Amino acid sequence: MRLAFMGTPDFAVPALYALRDAGHEIVVAYTQPPRPAGRGKALRPSPVHHAxxxxxxxxRCPEKLRNVVEEQEWFASQNLDAAIVAAYGLILPKAMLGAPRLGCLNIHASLLPRWRGASPIxxxxxxxxxxxxxxxxxxxxGLDTGDMLASVAVPITAVTTASSLHDELAALGAKLVVEVLxxxxxxIxxxxxxVTYAARLAKEDGRIDWTKPADAIDRQVRALTPWPGAFTTLAGETLKIGAVDLVKGVTGKPSTTLDDRLTIACGDGSALRIRRIQRPGRGMIEAEAFLRGQPVSPETQLGS
Structure with a gap:
């Protein structure tokens, strides 16, 4: 088929390669414009752009599509069979949605109608x-309201992270869209x-509230690593938390350490132990390595 591909982040890249490998003619790739990144703030093309x-x-990297008649007319002139969309980041106007012979197909990382929106994983x-x-x-x-053509489910376990689920769903989405075509x-x-909606994440969503149960904080850490990252404060320093383990049989005042191994009391009489941690400007390290450089005594308060 004669296709347009529309995507931006790493999630979309496997689908682009899968469509090419399946023999489809991809006449154009739409993606977000290069953005400033890194310490030098140099413009960095998106993963889809590179691929x-x-x-x-x-x-093509238009800043917007709404009310841009020239872009809409160019898109319509390509005689497309379909457009494949995966985490593109721009809303497609009605004129573009109806331009390809089979319309525009979206690879969405949830079992719709649950978790429509920006952060389903x-x-x-x-x-x-x-x-x-x-x-x-x-x-x-609408916002992820269209008819469903196919879906496939995967389990979420006690060790599933946003990164691992992202990679699994990106691979499954690539395979599934080829099958649909x-x-x-x-x-259907x-x-x-x-119906539920997944709001766009903000950095503040990563702040840990130690009055919540330990299993909820564990899910927060697994869901928000690497971005925006779950974080807390210790002695005025903001620390990212990369992994935790639930600890049974110990209780205390939420947000306080229960030993010198970064075991933290949480809400509902629960506790967890920090396993991976990151100081500002440093890499993520094991908690044991962190404690060798900065011991933390019992009854130390976090998050204040």
């Missing part, structure tokens, strides 16, 4: 869901029951 250029696919882990998945959806003008399954309307 498309490596495959010899022309790249993180939201599923935060909520304590026991499964997630990928849905291939026929796009319409080959098999052309009938569209999303059920009205079970």
């Amino acid at each position: 498309a250029e490596s495959l010899g696919i022309p790249v 993180q939201s599923a882990i935060l909520a304590g869901d026991t499964e997630s998945g990928v849905t291939i959806m026929q796009m319409d003008v 080959s098999e052309n399954p009938p569209p 309307p999303q059920p009205e029951q079970g």
Whole structure:
């Protein structure tokens, strides 16, 4: 088929390669414009931009699509069979949604209608869901409201992280969208029951509230690493928490250390032990290494 591909982050890259490997003609890749990154704030092209250029696919990086008639007309002139969209980051206007022969198909990282919106992977882990998945959806003008063409589920376990689930769903989405283009399954309307929305994450979402139960904080750490990162403060210094272990049989005042091994009292009589930690400007390290350089005594308070 003659396709356009529209995506920006790492999540979208496996689908781009899978579509190329399946023999489809990808005539253009749309992606977000290069953004300042790193200490020097040099402009950095997106992962999809890099991948498309490596495959010899022309790249277009409009700042916006709404009310940009020239871009919409160019898109319509390409005689596309379909456009494949994966975490692109721009809203497609109605004129573009209807331009390809088969419309625009979205690879969404949840089991719709649960977790429509911007952060479905993180939201599923935060909520304590026991499964997630990928849905291939026929796009319409709503927010992830279009008819479903296919979906596949995967379990969320006690050790699932946002990074591991991201990679699993990116690979599954790439495989599934190729199957949908080959098999052309009938569209199924999303059920009205079970709709939830995943809001866009902000840095402050990573702040740990030690009055919450330890299992909720564990989910927060697993859901928000690497970004925005779960964090707390110790002696005025902000520390990112990369991994924790739940600890049974010990209790104390929430936010205080219960020993010299970074075991922290949490809400509801629970506790956890920090396993990986990161100081500002440093890399993530094991807690034992951190404590060798900065011992933390019992009854030390965090988060203040």
